[in-house]
Amino acid sequence: MLRPQDTTTRERKALDGIWDFRLDAAGEGRAAGWFAAPLADATAMPVPASYNDVLADAAVRDHVGDAWYQTTVRVPRGWADRRVVLRFDSATHRAVVWVGDSEVMSHEGGYTPFEVDVSSIVQPGEEVRVTAVVNNELSFQTVPPGVVEDTPHGRRQRYFHDFFNYAGLHRSVWLYATAPEHVTDVRVVTDIRTAAGDVTGVVRYDVEHEGGASVRVTLRDADGAVVATGEGAHGELEVPGAHLWAPGEGYLYEADVELLDGSGTTLDSYLQTVGIRTVEVRGTQFLINGEPFYFTGFGKHEDSPVRGKAHDDVHLVNDFALLDWIGANSFRTSHYPYADEVYDFADREGVVVIDEVAAVGQNMGLAGGIFGGQNYTTFSPETINDASREVHAQAIRELVARDKNHPSVVLWSIANEPESDTDASREYFEPLFALTRELDPTRPVGFVNVMLAPHGRCQVSELGDVLMLNRYYGWYVNTGDLVAAEAAWRTELEGWATEGKPIIITEYGADTMPGVHSVTPVPWTEEYQVEYLDMNHRVFDAVDAVVGEHVWNFADFATSSGVFRVDGNKKGAFTRDRRPKAAAHALRRRWTRDR
Numbered sequence: 101m102l103r104p105q106d107t108t109t110r111e112r113k114a115l116d117g118i119w120d121f122r123l124d125a126a127g128e129g130r131a132a133g134w135f136a137a138p139l140a141d142a143t144a145m146p147v148p149a150s151y152n153d154v155l156a157d158a159a160v161r162d163h164v165g166d167a168w169y170q171t172t173v174r175v176p177r178g179w180a181d182r183r184v185v186l187r188f189d190s191a192t193h194r195a196v197v198w199v200g201d202s203e204v205m206s207h208e209g210g211y212t213p214f215e216v217d218v219s220s221i222v223q224p225g226e227e228v229r230v231t232a233v234v235n236n237e238l239s240f241q242t243v244p245p246g247v248v249e250d251t252p253h254g255r256r257q258r259y260f261h262d263f264f265n266y267a268g269l270h271r272s273v274w275l276y277a278t279a280p281e282h283v284t285d286v287r288v289v290t291d292i293r294t295a296a297g298d299v300t301g302v303v304r305y306d307v308e309h310e311g312g313a314s315v316r317v318t319l320r321d322a323d324g325a326v327v328a329t330g331e332g333a334h335g336e337l338e339v340p341g342a343h344l345w346a347p348g349e350g351y352l353y354e355a356d357v358e359l360l361d362g363s364g365t366t367l368d369s370y371l372q373t374v375g376i377r378t379v380e381v382r383g384t385q386f387l388i389n390g391e392p393f394y395f396t397g398f399g400k401h402e403d404s405p406v407r408g409k410a411h412d413d414v415h416l417v418n419d420f421a422l423l424d425w426i427g428a429n430s431f432r433t434s435h436y437p438y439a440d441e442v443y444d445f446a447d448r449e450g451v452v453v454i455d456e457v458a459a460v461g462q463n464m465g466l467a468g469g470i471f472g473g474q475n476y477t478t479f480s481p482e483t484i485n486d487a488s489r490e491v492h493a494q495a496i497r498e499l500v501a502r503d504k505n506h507p508s509v510v511l512w513s514i515a516n517e518p519e520s521d522t523d524a525s526r527e528y529f530e531p532l533f534a535l536t537r538e539l540d541p542t543r544p545v546g547f548v549n550v551m552l553a554p555h556g557r558c559q560v561s562e563l564g565d566v567l568m569l570n571r572y573y574g575w576y577v578n579t580g581d582l583v584a585a586e587a588a589w590r591t592e593l594e595g596w597a598t599e600g601k602p603i604i605i606t607e608y609g610a611d612t613m614p615g616v617h618s619v620t621p622v623p624w625t626e627e628y629q630v631e632y633l634d635m636n637h638r639v640f641d642a643v644d645a646v647v648g649e650h651v652w653n654f655a656d657f658a659t660s661s662g663v664f665r666v667d668g669n670k671k672g673a674f675t676r677d678r679r680p681k682a683a684a685h686a687l688r689r690r691w692t693r694d695r
C-alpha cells in the first residue's frame with residue numbers, strides 16, 4: 101500500500117492532534133449511532149497515542165471493548181476534482197470508521213494501515229466529521245491471541261504475550277489527495293551484477309495504476325542526478341557503478357513513478373525510495389550484498405512512558421542514536437509491524453530490520469508457565485484454528501504489501517515463540533511459510549523458536565531459511581548458575597548448528613533493576629546482566645553458524661500485571677526512559693571493538 105505523500109500531484113493533511121474520546125465498555129455506541137452526532141460526554145485524547153496511560157484512570161488503562169474517537173477536518177478547498185482518501189496508519193486492534201453518517205471502512209489487526217476513497221462523500225472546502233470506534237479485544241481468532249473473560253466484576257482481557265495490551269490510534273491519520281488516475285502500487289526488487297570488477301545495480305519495478313495511458317520511471321541518485329529512466333509499468337533499470345545500500349550506509353536512490361496521459365502530461369507522481377542491495381542465505385551464512393553479515397542489536401518494542409505504543413519522532417531519532425552509540429547494526433520489530441516512519445529511518449540510517457508479524461503468544465505451554473494462562477490446547481478447532489490462520493495469513497499479506505520496498509528489511513519473521521513441537525503446529529505453519537515465500541520470493545523467511553521446542557523437538561524450524569532462537573539459559577532456567585547455563589546452552593546450540601542453517605539468537609536477556617549491585621552473580625543486579633551476556637557471547641563465539649545476537653530487550657517496557665514483573669519487563673539494556681544500565685556499556689565495548 102502506497103504512503104500519503106506531498107509530490108507535484110499529491111497532497112496530504114494529517115489529522116493528528118486532540119480528538120474527542122469516549123470509552124464504551126457496555127458496547128452500546130454502535131447501535132445507538134454515536135458516529136452520527138458530536139460525541140457526547142467526550143474527553144480529550146491525543147492522536148497518536150495509546151489511550152491507556154494518558155488519563156489518570158484505571159477504567160481507561162484496563163478498558164476492554166470499544167473506544168470512540170472523533171474529530172472534524174476541513175477538506176482543503178483546492179481538492180476539487182481530486183480523489184480524496186482517508187487513511188489510518190493503524191488502529192489497535194481493529195476499527196470501524198465513519199465519515200459524517202456513512203460507514204466507510206473497517207479493518208482487523210492493530211499494526212498495519214487501512215484507507216478508503218471518500219471523494220464521493222466529502223466536499224472540498226467543507227468540514228466533515230470523522231469517527232472511529234477502536235476495539236482492543238483479543239480472542240483465539242485474532243493476531244495476537246487472547247481471551248476475554250466475563251467476571252462478576254466486569255470483562256477482563258487475558259493474553260499470552262509479555263507486553264501491555266496498549267490500544268488506540270497509535271499512528272497518524274491522514275486525508276490525502278491524488279488525481280483520479282493514479283498509481284496504486286509500486287514494487288521494486290534490486291539486484292547487483294558484477295563484471296570485471298564493475299558493479300551494476302539492477303532495479304526491477306512493477307507499477308500498478310488506475311487509469312492513465314502510460315508509466316515513466318525516473319531514478320535519481322542522492323544528489324538528484326538522473327541515473328536511469330524506464331518506460332512502461334514493468335521494467336528493469338540499470339545503474340552502472342551503483343552506490344549500494346549496505347548496513348551502516350543507508351544510501352538511497354529515489355524513483356519518481358509517473359503516470360502519464362495520452363499526450364505525455366503527468367497525471368500522478370509517486371516517489372519511491374530505492375536501496376540497491378541483495379540478501380541471500382547460503383549455507384550457514386547470511387549475506388547482504390554477497391558479504392557475510394553478523395546481526396548485533398536488539399529485539400525492541402514500540403513502548404514509552406505515557407505514549408504507550410504511539411509513534412513519536414523524538415523517540416525514533418533517540419532510539420536510533422542509542423543503537424548507533426552501542427554499536428547495534430540491526431533490530432527485530434518484536435512483536436508486530438512498527439510504524440512506517442521506523443522503516444524509513446532504518447532505510448536512511450542503514451540499520452537492518454527483521455520484520456515481524458503480530459503473531460505472538462500462540463503457545464499455551466508457555467502461557468501456562470509464565471503468563472498464568474488456563475489449560476488451553478494451542479491449536480484446536482476451539483482455540484487457534486483455521487479461521488485464526490486466515491487472520492494470520494492476512495496479517496502477513498498486509499505486512500509484505502506495506503514493507504516490501506524497504507531495503508532495511510532483510511528477513512520476515514512470521515511468528516514469535518509459537519508452539520512448534522506438535523503435528524498441529526507443523527500443519528498450521530506450513531501454508532504460512534509457503535504464502536510468505538509466494539508474496540516475496542526475494543527475502544528469507546523464518547519464525548522465532550521458543551525454549552520449549554529445543555533442538556530435536558521442533559517441527560517447524562526446518563520450514564525456515566534461518567533459525568531464530570530465543571533462549572534464557574541463566575535466567576528462566578539455571579537461574580543464577582551461569583556455569584551450568586553455559587554448558588547446557590552450548591550443548592543445545594551445537595545441536596542446532598548441525599542443521600546447516602544460519603542461526604540468529606533473537607532473544608537472550610536477564611531482568612535487571614538499575615542501581616542494584618552485587619559482587620557475586622546475583623540475578624536482577626547490573627553485574628549479573630553483564631556476566632549473563634558475557635556467558636552468552638562465549639557460547640555464540642564458539643559456534644560458527646551463529647550469525648547474529650539480539651539482546652532482549654533494547655529498553656525496559658510495560659507488561660500486564662503479574663508476579664513475574666516489577667513495573668514491567670526489566671530486561672532492557674536501557675531503562676524505559678533510555679538511560680544505560682551497566683550492560684549497555686558492556687555491549688558497546690563488544691559491538692564497537694572493530695570500529
Ligand code: BDP
Binds near residue numbers: 263435570652669
Ligand atoms: C520471550 C518473549 C518476549 C518476552 C521475553 C521475556 O518472546 O516477548 O518479553 O521472553 O520473558 O518469551 O522477557
